Amino acid sequence: MLQTVSKVTQVLDLFSLENPEWSVGEAARTLGYPKSSVSELMASLANRRLLCRIGKGRYRLGWRIFELSQTLLQTAEFRVEARRVMEDMVGQWREIMHLAVLDGVQAVYVEKLQPTPAVKILVSWAGARLPAHCSGVGKVLLAYSPWENISANLRHMGMPKLTPHTITDLDELERELERIRERGYGYDIEEVSIGLRCVAAPIRDCEGNVIAAISFSVPAFRFKEREEEFTEGILKAAQRISAALPKHARSLPRELTTLHR
């Protein structure tokens, strides 16, 4: 593990929705490095446009980040088709939909579509992260990943309890994932947020590997009324997406080793 790479990511990770701007001093204090080092580091990153300098010693994320992410998205073939179908669906069903991929034990939300008059938001923007063990898409993604890896990672990272319904026991999770594999889809019964239920289904590439998952997120009362319809709907959508994938479509397989440090 190269130390500088580690420091680069530590700096990049500082920037968030709450703190989109950082000065050299703040960053140095937060990270616990001497400010001279941080100054050089940030200046270098800005020179390469990974950061953007706004006034003396103040920085934001730079546009090169955005470009890189677009390259990433454009080369994730499954996303294009998924989006087309999901747009259809949202227009018709008027419910929020998400598309997510698995990265470690975190579900990365790649798309978030909602009917035009915004209702309520679960994950407020595509690109957010949620522990995979509690959400619908997350559990579906976990269900089709090697259990040894998952369990090792979860043991290491812990399983935060977001609501009373969140699964926090490894054995129980294993059984839940087994159920998901049997049925071919998964529920989230207010495990992320009270009053919000969800049904999720896997998207498969041409070889049958699960590469992503989509979901409906619906207020609990409405979900109960029309559970079967939502389930059928999401399954059909996932199948349409899977079937429409180009022959050579490949997932962007996730690294399964554990993180250093």
Place this chain on the structure above:
Amino acid sequence: MLQTVSKVTQVLDLFSLENPEWSVGEAARTLGYPKSSVSELMASLANRRLLCRIGKGRYRLGWRIFELSQTLLQTAEFRVEARRVMEDMVGQWREIMHLAVLDGVQAVYVEKLQPTPAVKILVSWAGARLPAHCSGVGKVLLAYSPWENISANLRHMGMPKLTPHTITDLDELERELERIRERGYGYDIEEVSIGLRCVAAPIRDCEGNVIAAISFSVPAFRFKEREEEFTEGILKAAQRISAALPKHARSLPRELTTLHR
């Protein structure tokens, strides 16, 4: 300039739409570094999820890139309002619209909206780059930037001639930018692509600084017929966006120094 940061960006920059996957060997040969060094570098980046390992020594861009870019986008306040207005406009006018910001002398396309039955594509995806001196949004952005910087950079980078109408003379460009400032908007008369015209207008923050630009891209024949309408339309849209910006809305000012190496 920290060397490792430079190497990190060199590696990240390898990944493109044409070559979304790289092996250690290919990367090492392309960059001219020993493969052992590149191997360690890429392994480190993958460990921090800036890259994603797909099989022995093969890598893609990692999802952390995507997350970082979402943070960037969400904290660029002008984008949210711009998108709302642009969606309106596209629905009504049924023409392609772009939103771009300036990064150095390149226009980075942050949004691209098109009416539902896709017509023709100029910039195929948000996040693309085009030399600023030839496109409508590009010229508008240049018009409101310090000329000393622009001209120095353009001299250094050159001014590619995309069509016979592309401006490739510095003095002529300076006069064109002057015209744009006088009028308050700019045209692209088939300077990027023959048969495609464009009218662009600047978006200003509360202090009057130009922070972005939007444009209509329209087939030449249709543009000629309704030039004035398009111009008025885009101006009004730009003003609506500017006016709707939150009080504290700030651009993400671009670094104006030249790049090392």
Place this chain on the structure above:
DNA sequence: TCTTGCGTTCGAATATGCCGAACGCAAGAC
């Protein structure tokens, strides 16, 4: 089975990033 080509591991040489101190600058106190 042998060969070839790949990615990874290893260890010693050294160039590189690190950090404390000094500097320059600007804002605010007195």
Place this chain on the structure above:
DNA sequence: GTCTTGCGTTCGGCATATTCGAACGCAAGA
């Protein structure tokens, strides 16, 4: 106006993390 304070940047010697050639292990193909 001057002094003080706090900031970011610059500098240079030191120590250590990075580098790179060589050796290794592995898998695919001859």
